[in-house]
Structures are given as C-alpha cells and as structure tokens.
Amino acid sequence: MLTDTVQQAYCLEQMGVVNWVPKESTLETPSLPRPFIPWVTEHSQVPVFQREAESLSQNAATSFGFQPVPMLDDPEVTQKTVTELKEELLSNSSVIVEDLQPIEEFAVDISPSTAQEDILVQSFSAQLYSIERRLLIITHIPQVFDEYDAIENLTLKMSKALLRHSVQEWQSARFSWPEKLHNSYFVEKTDWMLGALESFVERYIEESQDGSMLVVAGTQLQKVMDALPTSSVIASLPRANIVSLPELYRIPELKRDAWNELQRMRDL
Incomplete structure (x- = not known):
C-alpha cells in the first residue's frame, strides 16, 4: 500500500511541482498501481464512473424523446445560427414578432387611499x-x-x-x-x-x-x-x-x- 508521502509526491510530479521528497523514495514501489488522479492528463483516460454517468444521461434524454444538442464552440457558427433564426422568424408570416417600443413614463401625483381610512x-x-x-x-x-x-x-x-x-x-x-x-x-x-x-x-x-x-x-x-x-x-x-x-x-x-x-x- 502506498504511503501518503509517495501519493503526494506522485501528484505533485504530475502537476510539474518540484518537491523536496528524494526521487528515489518515490520509486520504491514502481510495480504498485498509481493513485487515482481527479484530472485528465495526456497519459490517463476518462474515469470509468464519468463515462458511465455520461452514458446514463444520454440514454435518459433519448428515452424521453429528447435528442442531445451538440455544443457550438465556434462563435461564428453561433452568430450565424442566430442570424438565420431571425431571418426565419421575419419571413414566416405565421409567427408574430412584437416590436416592443419604449414605455413613456409620466410623473403623476397620486395619493392612494389606504384601507384604514375606510374602516x-x-x-x-x-x-x-x-x-x-x-x-x-x-x-x-x-x-x-x-x-x-x-x-x-x-x-x-x-x-x-x-x-x-x-x-x-x-x-x-x-x-x-x-x-x-x-x-x-x-x-x-x-x-x-x-x-x-x-x-x-x-x-x-x-x-x-x-x-x-x-x-x-x-x-x-x-x-x-x-x-x-x-x-x-x-x-x-x-x-x-x-x-x-x-x-x-x-x-x-x-x-x-x-x-x-x-x-x-x-x-x-
């Protein structure tokens, strides 16, 4: 079983942090399995429980009739999609788009009567x-x-x-x-x-x-x-x-x- 010192040294090494623990002490048991790293590195894979959670989420959405929507990371694609949607709304006569005009406010002196006055x-x-x-x-x-x-x-x-x-x-x-x-x-x-x-x-x-x-x-x-x-x-x-x-x-x-x-x- 790995000691806390060896686990700490290994995690710090993966983050590129130089530690004071001697290098030979971290390699005392090279044949033992490495501790679990909560982040993904170039040599590691996505944890099994994370893959299972994503699979369950997609299956639940599909079972209810929803299809997963792909995320658009490109801002040009996103802007293009919004523009196309606006043109589609304007060209479709069955869709009513209200043009909200600014509301004009007038200062009016109002003296509301309280309910206590009528009792x-x-x-x-x-x-x-x-x-x-x-x-x-x-x-x-x-x-x-x-x-x-x-x-x-x-x-x-x-x-x-x-x-x-x-x-x-x-x-x-x-x-x-x-x-x-x-x-x-x-x-x-x-x-x-x-x-x-x-x-x-x-x-x-x-x-x-x-x-x-x-x-x-x-x-x-x-x-x-x-x-x-x-x-x-x-x-x-x-x-x-x-x-x-x-x-x-x-x-x-x-x-x-x-x-x-x-x-x-x-x-x-």
Whole structure:
C-alpha cells in the first residue's frame, strides 16, 4: 500500500511541482498501481464512473424523446445560427414578432387611499350639546377624559359667537359605543352602531326649531356621520366639520380654521 508521502509526491510530479521528497523514495514501489488522479492528463483516460454517468444521461434524454444538442464552440457558427433564426422568424408570416417600443413614463401625483381610512371605529365616545334648540354640537372625546368643564365653556363661547347672542338654554348628553353591550356579534355589526348614533342625535333634532345647525367635531366621528343613510334627518341639516373640542382646547391655534368653517355653515 502506498504511503501518503509517495501519493503526494506522485501528484505533485504530475502537476510539474518540484518537491523536496528524494526521487528515489518515490520509486520504491514502481510495480504498485498509481493513485487515482481527479484530472485528465495526456497519459490517463476518462474515469470509468464519468463515462458511465455520461452514458446514463444520454440514454435518459433519448428515452424521453429528447435528442442531445451538440455544443457550438465556434462563435461564428453561433452568430450565424442566430442570424438565420431571425431571418426565419421575419419571413414566416405565421409567427408574430412584437416590436416592443419604449414605455413613456409620466410623473403623476397620486395619493392612494389606504384601507384604514375606510374602516369605521368600533368603539368611541361623543359628547352632544344642544344650544337654544337651534344649534347641535357633537364632538368626539377620548375614552379617558376628565376636562368636561373646559370643553363646556369652550362650547358656550363658540355658540354665543355663532348665534350672536348670549346662551340662556342648553343641555348636554353623552354617547358611548358599545357601552354596556358585550355581545361580540352585535358589537362588530356596523349597522347597529350607526342606528344607535342616528337615534341618539335625532332625539335632540326633534326638540330643535326649524333651521337648526349641526357641528360635528372630530375626524373619526365625521366618518361615522358620513356613513349614515342619506335619508336620515341628520343629512338635511347644515353641517360644519371641525376638529374635536378637546383638541381645539389644547391647541388654540386651530380656532381660526374652526371659526371659518362655522361661518360658512351659518351663511348656508
């Protein structure tokens, strides 16, 4: 059996590398078979397992109806084949070759609406103020909120400026959904929420005089009010959309835009 040193010396000799092993040590056993070389030399043949793998590959391709395609190493032959194929496609009327033109791109400002914008809230709280039976103000309030006195004073000042006289009669009520409703089936039904809110607001509209106005404060509450049917009495009232009263109380800079919206409603 050949030693590792003899095998290494023989492989290095085949690659033309001069090694430090004495030449006589590599020829101690000239009659023994040489180790297997993973590459092909001028004196070696293709390994048996490689020939068998190529034969199996060709037989499998032939059995499935495929013929082995000869490889074209000559670039001129390859180029000629591509040219002939192009001419054949152009000359054959049954083959349609599309001429792809460059696509022109135009810069367009697109503001896609997200799916979240169309989803109504499933739980919210609102505070309604009925002023002089002429003005209804309903505002969205946070779930945890304790500054009702502050937004009440803000509502009375805003109503006085809008009606152009002092407020003598007013009342407030709170709406919360789902409140004490714990059945998940009814809580997730949007029509139940819209029906409850519609009944709540219409109860105060019936007590109001003709020509009453409606102020809806808060983006989420405005989406819910927009989802009410157009046949509702609420849809027939002049309406103004402003930010919620808690937000208006915390950020006084928003009062100017809110006042412009209220004046627009009054002039309707």
